[in-house]
Amino acid sequence: MKLYEIGAPNPRRVRIFLSEKNADIECSTVDVMAGENRSADFLAKNSLGLLPVLELDDGTCIAESVAICRFLEAQYPEPPLLGVGPLQQAIVEMWNRRVELGLFRSTADYFQHTIPFFKERIVQIPAYAETAKASARNHLDWLNGALADRKFLAGDDYTIADITAQVALDLGTPSVFAVEPRHEHLSRWFAEVSARPSASVLGKS
């Protein structure tokens, strides 16, 4: 197995997932600045040109971070990060999606519509960046409330939902939002996940 990656939030989700499993697989950096992800070789691995991609030994490629994590969960079952049993698996998926489609997406949208890297890649709309920032801040408040009555997002155990939220917080701080004293539960949780050894992989942005 080989993981194609870049130093970016989505590959970082997979690297934290692997670190929590104590799984060591080959990783290869793709030079996006040089357009390597748009080469014929890479497009044969992922026709959307996006990263990360997991290539299996027989050449089969899996794209999309969460799909990769689902495959890795079966290869490295311990500790479970996608829940155990149908109900808990659904609850973990619910929390992961709430964070991914809310805080993570809004934070990423803000950067896509403001930073130079994306200037020639998408139509940047400053007004949209501002709504994305406002949305991310609202989701941060919501996340604080969600953590009021439990240790981790989906319950007593650390899961992929915590990884997605953690990566979003690292990405958005301080350009998009700040965890403030009023975010009492979020602060407690963020300090805890940030102290895990897995938090140091692949930088923080």
Next chain:
Amino acid sequence: MKLYEIGAPNPRRVRIFLSEKNADIECSTVDVMAGENRSADFLAKNSLGLLPVLELDDGTCIAESVAICRFLEAQYPEPPLLGVGPLQQAIVEMWNRRVELGLFRSTADYFQHTIPFFKERIVQIPAYAETAKASARNHLDWLNGALADRKFLAGDDYTIADITAQVALDLGTPSVFAVEPRHEHLSRWFAEVSARPSASVLGKS
């Protein structure tokens, strides 16, 4: 079990999923126009106020369409719609996410930034709606290519990825895009999924 829904794309994904399983569960419409989804009762079921929500007999609630489908897959295993075995499950999830985060999201974004219903709910940005429309059209072309060498999106079998794409196509036609004669593979696939009995549930928008 009880499914809270409205006549909208995400609830429709779950209803098609249930129809393919020949599963008949209680469904209850939430009056979003009257703000019922922002009531304390409903927010206790889903703190984000979004639909659909699956309520279990013990009161446990699962939000997020794909999380609901994952739970339902375990309750009604036949026919499998999320893949069988770790690799196929990852491949199905990859295709579902590619479509959901691409065509489905862009199409939904176009409507959120143009139709009156969302005028008082979000900051509508016409320039962003136009980029969303352009993105949806690009994804439609990509989807046509993806279907060139296989019967369904994830391979030989109809899966949740086909449901997501089908709902996006019904939603976007004709305001956002049209399936054109040059979309040879997409046309063949769309005719086939649209002819399934499940296609008629919960309207087409």
